[in-house]
Amino acid sequence: MRTHIKFGKILGIEIGIHYSWLIIAVLITLSLGGYFGQSHPEWGDGVIWAMAVGSAVMFFAAIVIHEMSHALVARAYDIPVKSITLFALGGVAQIEKDAETAKTEFWIGIVGPITSAVIGGLCLAAAYLLGWTFGADTSTPLMAVFVWLGYINIALAVFNMVPGFPMDGGRVMRAAIWAFVKDRERATKAASLIGQTIAFGFIIFGIIAFFRGSGIGGLWIAFIGWFLLTSARASYAQSEMTQAFAGLKVRDLMTTECARVDPRTNLQSLVDDNILKAGGRCFLVEENGELLGLVTPADVRSVERTMWPMKTVDDVMRPFEKLHTASPEATIVEALETMGRADVNQLPVLEGGRLVGMISRDRILNYLVARKELDM
Numbered sequence: 001m002r003t004h005i006k007f008g009k010i011l012g013i014e015i016g017i018h019y020s021w022l023i024i025a026v027l028i029t030l031s032l033g034g035y036f037g038q039s040h041p042e043w044g045d046g047v048i049w050a051m052a053v054g055s056a057v058m059f060f061a062a063i064v065i066h067e068m069s070h071a072l073v074a075r076a077y078d079i080p081v082k083s084i085t086l087f088a089l090g091g092v093a094q095i096e097k098d099a100e101t102a103k104t105e106f107w108i109g110i111v112g113p114i115t116s117a118v119i120g121g122l123c124l125a126a127a128y129l130l131g132w133t134f135g136a137d138t139s140t141p142l143m144a145v146f147v148w149l150g151y152i153n154i155a156l157a158v159f160n161m162v163p164g165f166p167m168d169g170g171r172v173m174r175a176a177i178w179a180f181v182k183d184r185e186r187a188t189k190a191a192s193l194i195g196q197t198i199a200f201g202f203i204i205f206g207i208i209a210f211f212r213g214s215g216i217g218g219l220w221i222a223f224i225g226w227f228l229l230t231s232a233r234a235s236y237a238q239s240e241m242t243q244a245f246a247g248l249k250v251r252d253l254m255t256t257e258c259a260r261v262d263p264r265t266n267l268q269s270l271v272d273d274n275i276l277k278a279g280g281r282c283f284l285v286e287e288n289g290e291l292l293g294l295v296t297p298a299d300v301r302s303v304e305r306t307m308w309p310m311k312t313v314d315d316v317m318r319p320f321e322k323l324h325t326a327s328p329e330a331t332i333v334e335a336l337e338t339m340g341r342a343d344v345n346q347l348p349v350l351e352g353g354r355l356v357g358m359i360s361r362d363r364i365l366n367y368l369v370a371r372k373e374l375d376m
């Protein structure tokens with residue numbers, strides 16, 4: 001199931017919105033309507049709701065700019081960024097690989113909070129130019145919108161500096177530890193442990209606040225803590241994985257016997273004979289010893305079931321020129337990154353333009369399971 005809708009592209013980076021964000025957008029608009037309505041009922045419903053919708057849209061834009069700042073700094077350091085997804089608790093830029101140096105990591109992380117703080121400062125400055133003074137009440141709708149945007153963006157900057165993954169503060173902290181211990185994996189583990197401790201702090205503080213009568217606010221803090229905790233654990237697992245694959249190359253885990261099928265095989269017999277009975281997940285399409293492409297159950301699924309006897313492998317296969325491939329000398333982590341980027345479960349392994357094997361998520365998973373059984 002798709003979990004987000006595509007919104008468009010800015011500077012070549014896809015912007016997506018997770019469904020949960022739509023709910024949050026509605027909640028923000030409603031609570032802003034309530035907030036502005038309570039502080040200035042004399043402005044009337046029309047103005048109040050226009051303010052609420054306008055502020056929510058600008059808040060959304062500010063989050064996109066925050067994420068863009070991460071993406072653009074990453075790109076400046078030659079790290080590709082495919083997309084930005086906005087979800088319930090903010091946004092994430094899908095930065096496709098880890099920074100290579102602590103310095104890069106530091107700048108990619110810190111630029112987000114700096115951007116939010118600058119946006120917040122500019123909004124407060126705009127309110128000031130409209131006649132607002134710090135601590136005073138707002139006298140016009142536009143001023144009220146700018147003041148709210150100013151405070152919320154500054155709050156966002158502060159919140160993002162919480163030193164736990166996946167908050168920007170987590171990245172910044174990891175970069176600092178990394179620069180100090182000169183070892184990324186150790187830095188990730190240390191940062192993740194600190195992140196988990198802080199997350200526990202949030203949960204305990206939130207629960208205590210809730211029982212002391214803080215209401216839903218306390219539960220929110222506990223919820224954020226829980227979110228930080230799961231993320232910190234995930235980043236720990238990620239670094240364990242990198243360690244488990246340390247020194248391991250695609251050549252070590254690739255399969256060299258690949259099932260082959262003829263391009264004229266119809267999909268029904270491919271499913272019956274090759275996928276179900278023989279248990280294959282991925283087939284090389286070959287004719288007279290020449291490799292034409294690759295076909296997987298996912299490709300078969302794109303054709304309606306009743307059409308299987310009529311369509312052939314040739315109709316659905318992914319042609320060789322379009323395949324993402326791996327080199328036998330690439331690391332397992334690089335191969336996994338390529339699979340993630342291309343959204344596939346296997347890669348043909350090529351050496352000097354010649355097919356030498358296949359590397360699949362299945363194989364990599366088996367390796368991990370075997371390691372675990374051996375307590376390695």
Ligand SMILES: [Zn+2]
Nearest residue numbers: 112113160168
């Ligand atoms: Zn950020």
